[in-house]
């Protein structure tokens with residue numbers, strides 16, 4: 001079953017007096033539990049598409065359907081709630097909130113909406129996530145005291161804290177060295193397998209593309225390839 | 240709670256900037272609080288000082304015009320006044336009959352201009368507590384018909400000791416030269432309320448120097464048991480007296496000052512014989528109240544001007560803050576924070592700045608007031624009338640302080656509102672794209 005569905009999506013940005021046609025009619029489906037890579041050269045429209053899936057940007061034309069919900073008819077408030085409940089975000093530059101420590105950053109999305117969890121369940125869940133991303137001893141540190149890889153692990157935990165069905169990651173490893181980057185991808189893959197969370201990430205790093213089980217390649221705002229990969233590359237150490 | 244926590248922590252991100260804004264707000268509140276505190280006690284002090292100085296809450300003076308056109312104050316026969324007081328059931332505490340003399344005191348080659356108040360000290364018991372005597376006593380004054388109480392400054396100037404006799408040169412009621420002698424019976428401390436310029440003697444001797452009869456005097460002061468009834472009592476007395484004697488009209492016009500109006504009548508109107516003038520402490524105080532109102536209005540204008548400037552600062556600061564945190568706002572929005580909460584975060588932050596600024600300003604004003612209240616400014620400045628026994632006093636009303644706080648907070652929030660609103664309206668994707 002498709003958890004994300006794009007139907008003939010266009011996006012044009014105004015640029016001075018002209019327009020940039022960043023996405024020129026893209027349609028695809030993403031299944032629940034996919035570990036999917038959106039690949040393509042710089043400027044091909046990866047971020048634009050991820051933003052539209054993430055409901056933080058609105059298509060100029062076409063439909064974005066998340067969880068069977070057509071998003072164009074929703075109010076800002078409803079869209080925000082949808083983002084909060086269904087989506088998790090991981091950013092290229094981590095985007096942690098500087099005044100909050102590791103624990104509070106991870107907790108932050110939980111405080112934004114109604115939650116079925118009790119206080120005790122919440123803290124237990126957050127502690128579990130911190131353990132999962134191996135930051136137990138950094139719990140009370142502020143983001144500026146952490147390395148890039150550690151920050152991205154905080155961001156991953158934050159993206160997962162609301163137990164979203166979909167996690168979006170726009171070039172999550174672009175600011176990391178290759179060793180750290182491997183570890184981050186491995187962590188995402190593990191969560192994908194353990195929790196069944198759908199991961200959609202963009203990258204132009206071919207070694208990162210190799211681990212995906214579904215690959216969509218973009219070129220100039222159009223899909224050039226869309227295929228499933230039966231035997232994605234695995235990371236030796238972690239498997 | 241979460242919003243408050245984040246807003247509060249955001250304050251500490253650019254400490255210098257936060258402190259600068261807070262300091263500006265604190266300064267504004269400081270100034271305004273000082274002015275409010277001063278004017279708050281102003282009325283009380285001036286009113287008390289005047290009632291002591293003038294010996295009463297309601298004053299009745301007889302006026303006569305001489306052949307040369309000069310207006311003289313004199314109550315020749317107070318039967319009518321006493322009758323009126325009785326008929327109106329005036330609830331008085333003291334009736335004070337006073338005569339004032341403007342004299343030159345001379346002793347061993349030194350001389351000094353001095354105004355001397357004559358009163359019946361058996362009646363004016365209350366007054367004895369208001370004066371701090373350094374040497375001698377009121378009993379000494381009452382025992383010596385030609386006795387006088389001088390301030391320590393005046394006594395020093397003339398090199399006088401208790402018991403010394405000095406020469407007095409003055410004019411009689413009708414303007415003839417007259418001389419006499421005073422005996423120094425007591426010395427009052429200048430810092431006490433009534434020190435400074437006035438000296439005190441027995442009314443009988445003052446009347447003698449003025450060439451008045453013993454039962455004549457210049458003005459009748461009525462101390463009421465309840466100062467809140469000044470106006471109604473004065474009206475009743477005025478209406479009663481009008482049926483008996485000629486009175487200077489008490490203007491009912493709110494705009495017009497009663498005292499000035501009566502002075503004008505004395506100067507301008509053609510009148511002869513005897514006329515009475517009735518004034519109240521409130522007539523005087525209404526002038527003072529006007530001054531206070533002007534001061535408070537000025538304070539309010541200062542507040543607004545100051546805060547117009549501060550608001551520009553707040554708006555600019557929050558524009559900067561917005562730019563610095565655009566990406567963070569995008570992140571929070573992406574993660575599921577509603578628009579309204581983004582705005583709230585900024586407004587909380589602004590409110591904290593206003594709150595901390597106000598508290599700082601109030602504390603500083605409190606400290607300054609405390610220090611100023613410890614200083615004895617003495618009584619020989621014209622400002623003594625604003626003070627209490629030579630000390631500055633301050634009085635703040637809670638509603639006044641709250642009003643200032645509300646105005647400051649409202650203006651700060653207003654200034655922060657537009658940038659905050661802009662921040663809230665950012666498209667998350669646009670906000671996330673910014674490079675900071």
Ligand SMILES: Nc1ncnc2c1ncn2[C@@H]1O[C@H](COP(=O)(O)OP(=O)(O)OP(=O)(O)O)[C@@H](O)[C@H]1O
Nearest residue numbers: 013014015020022041042043044045046047048049
């Ligand atoms: N806000 C914008 N205003 C104008 N043009 C934009 C805007 N955002 C993106 N574009 C343009 O749209 C096109 C697609 O951009 P997009 O960011 O989606 O590419 P990308 O594949 O993510 O590239 P990269 O790998 O460099 O991140 C580019 O030509 C870009 O210049």
Ligand SMILES: [Mg+2]
Nearest residue numbers: 046047048170
């Ligand atoms: Mg991109």
